[in-house]
Every structure is written in structure tokens, then in C-alpha cells.
Amino acid sequence: MKVSIPEGYKSILSVYDTQKAISLLKRLFEDRLGALLNLYRVSAPLFVESNSGLNDNLNGYERPVSFDILRSDATAQVVQSLAKWKRVALKRYGFFPGKGLYTDMDAIRRDEDELDNLHSIYVDQWDWEKVILPENRCVDYLKLTVMDIVKAVCDTQDTMQAIYPQLQCLGKLERKVTFVTAQELEDLYPDMTAKERENTFVKEHKTVFIMGIGGALKSGKPHDGRAPDYDDWSLNGDIMFWYEPLQCAMEISSMGIRVDIESLDRQLKLAGCDDRRELPYHKMLLNGELPLTIGGGIGQSRVSMLLLGKAHIGEVQASIWDKETMEVCENAGVMLL
Numbered sequence: 001m002k003v004s005i006p007e008g009y010k011s012i013l014s015v016y017d018t019q020k021a022i023s024l025l026k027r028l029f030e031d032r033l034g035a036l037l038n039l040y041r042v043s044a045p046l047f048v049e050s051n052s053g054l055n056d057n058l059n060g061y062e063r064p065v066s067f068d069i070l071r072s073d074a075t076a077q078v079v080q081s082l083a084k085w086k087r088v089a090l091k092r093y094g095f096f097p098g099k100g101l102y103t104d105m106d107a108i109r110r111d112e113d114e115l116d117n118l119h120s121i122y123v124d125q126w127d128w129e130k131v132i133l134p135e136n137r138c139v140d141y142l143k144l145t146v147m148d149i150v151k152a153v154c155d156t157q158d159t160m161q162a163i164y165p166q167l168q169c170l171g172k173l174e175r176k177v178t179f180v181t182a183q184e185l186e187d188l189y190p191d192m193t194a195k196e197r198e199n200t201f202v203k204e205h206k207t208v209f210i211m212g213i214g215g216a217l218k219s220g221k222p223h224d225g226r227a228p229d230y231d232d233w234s235l236n237g238d239i240m241f242w243y244e245p246l247q248c249a250m251e252i253s254s255m256g257i258r259v260d261i262e263s264l265d266r267q268l269k270l271a272g273c274d275d276r277r278e279l280p281y282h283k284m285l286l287n288g289e290l291p292l293t294i295g296g297g298i299g300q301s302r303v304s305m306l307l308l309g310k311a312h313i314g315e316v317q318a319s320i321w322d323k324e325t326m327e328v329c330e331n332a333g334v335m336l337l
Contacts, residue, residue: 053279100130129295255296
């Protein structure tokens with residue numbers, strides 16, 4: 001998907017009102033998410049030590065931004081997500097089953113190669129994580145959690161449209177979630193790419209959770225990349241809404257039930273990442289020292305785009321854009337922050 005502004009597009013809200021709306025939207029969503037999932041806000045790091053094993057390796061090829069520290073032998077890395085840090089924090093802070101945390105996460109994805117209407121090198125998301133019991137490590141619990149997150153998004157939309165009636169032209173998001181596995185999508189559309197499958201299915205069903213991402217499908221390829229050491233590939237997925245202004249599926253969350261000892265051991269072998277077993281985080285997990293959890297990230301800029309009807313992510317976040325993006329947006333009268 002290259003940068004393209006729909007013909008005749010005009011922002012519903014002015015730049016000034018957009019900034020006010022984003023601030024309100026974030027407060028509303030945080031309160032609703034926290035109430036539905038029993039989460040409490042905590043502070044989170046912008047960077048971690050490179051040898052801690054706490055940084056998210058994403059697909060394995062992205063280079064984290066690193067820097068040395070004066071008067072220290074440590075090398076720091078700007079976080080790529082807080083998937084692992086949150087699980088350690090739940091243990092350190094003494095959270096009990098049924099309770100969790102959320103926080104603001106800011107990251108730099110220097111190797112993001114898909115800069116378009118929905119992607120930026122700057123990532124801002126609500127990172128959340130919750131302690132669960134062994135019996136919660138199942139598809140039913142995963143689905144219930146997904147439905148709560150979708151409810152939080154839809155409830156926030158209702159309030160925003162009541163305060164800003166001009167947003168009602170966007171219509172209402174579909175509250176009913178359609179659940180489908182990545183393998184079922186491949187079986188349905190064997191001749192399509194993963195992205196084409198997503199767009200085709202989400203266009204029909206509007207609000208979708210695609211399950212089972214990371215492991216190889218029957219074709220031998222995964223639906224999408226996932227690091228082997230946070231999500232259990234059989235108990236994870238992506239929440240997607242159909243986004244009418246751009247005629248595409250918009251992913252707003254990657255989430256899942258996290259690995260236990262057995263699934264971490266299996267996925268490290270499958271991914272060829274056995275060397276990570278010696279990192280502090282992975283030792284704690286393999287020794288059974290960390291709680292069982294479910295968690296994920298929810299894109300703040302994506303949710304803002306979705307609920308405010310924006311055509312480009314640069315309308316709701318400040319970042320650096322390539323020359324082509326700036327020219328396309330300028331010609332369409334779209335102001336990038």
C-alpha cells in the first residue's frame with residue numbers, strides 16, 4: 001500500500017480541533033479499557049539494557065536504536081515494544097491473577113519498510129498486560145478479551161460522536177467480532193497474499209480477529225511474523241476493523257496469551273533462536289519465575305485515525321516523512337504534523 005489520499009478527501013476536524021479530540025479520545029479509551037480489563041496505569045521505560053533480553057525482537061531483522069551511556073558499561077536500546085518488560089513488571093509489582101497494567105509506549109522502528117498511510121517510523125501504543133490463571137490459557141478466554149477491547153473502542157467512538165456530531169458521517173464500527181484463524185484464511189483464499197486475504201475478509205465482516213499468527217501454515221509460510229518469545233503462536237492474533245476512507249483493513253492491535261515454559265521452548269527451536277535461552281528474561285521464564293499473562297499493544301495513532309476519519313497517520317502524530325509522502329499530502333491539502 002503506497003501513500004495515496006482519497007480523491008476529494010477533507011479532514012472532518014480542523015488541526016486545532018483534531019488535537020483537542022485526540023487528547024479527549026485517549027483519556028476516554030484508557031478509562032474504558034482499564035475498567036473492562038481491570039488494568040491500572042504504570043510508568044514504563046523508553047529504553048532497556050541491550051543484554052537483558054527485554055526488548056522486543058519483532059520479526060528478527062529490525063535494528064533497535066542503540067546508544068552508550070556515560071559512566072556506565074551498559075549499552076541501551078530504545079524499546080521496540082514492551083511485550084517482555086510488562087511481564088517482568090507484573091511480577092515485580094506484585095499483581096495478582098485477574099489484574100493487570102497498561103502504559104504509554106513510544107518506540108522507533110528505524111527499519112520500517114512499509115511507510116504508507118498507516119505506517120510510520122514512530123510507534124505509539126497502549127501496551128497492556130494482565131496476570132491470568134492456567135485455566136485461562138485457552139481460546140475462549142482470548143476471545144472474551146478481544147471482545148472487551150473492541151467494546152472499549154466502540155464505546156469511545158459513541159462518546160466522541162456525541163461530543164463531535166460531525167464525526168457521525170463516519171458511521172458506527174461493527175461491535176460483533178468475527179473470529180477466523182490464519183489457516184482458515186489461507187484455505188479460503190489460497191491464491192492471495194496475506195494482506196489481500198485480510199482486506200477481502202475484513203471488508204465483508206467489518207470487525208475481525210485473525211488468530212494463530214507466527215507459525216508456518218500449510219503453505220509453509222506464516223501469515224505474518226511474530227517473535228517466538230512473547231506470544232503463544234496458537235493463542236494470539238490481530239484485531240482489525242474495515243476502514244472505509246482508505247478501503248482497507250486497519251489493524252489496531254496485536255495481542256495474545258503469552259508463552260509458557262512449553263510453548264517458549266518449542267517456539268525458540270522452531271525459530272532457530274535457542275541462543276536466547278541464556279538471556280536473563282528467558283532464563284526467568286524457562287525457570288517458571290514469571291506469571292502467566294495475556295497482553296498486547298493497541299495503536300494510539302491508529303485508533304485516532306479510525307475514530308476521527310483521517311486519511312494519513314501523519315495527521316494524528318508527529319514524525320519524519322519521505323519526500324514522496326510529503327508531496328502527495330501537500331498536493332491533496334493534507335497537513336502532516
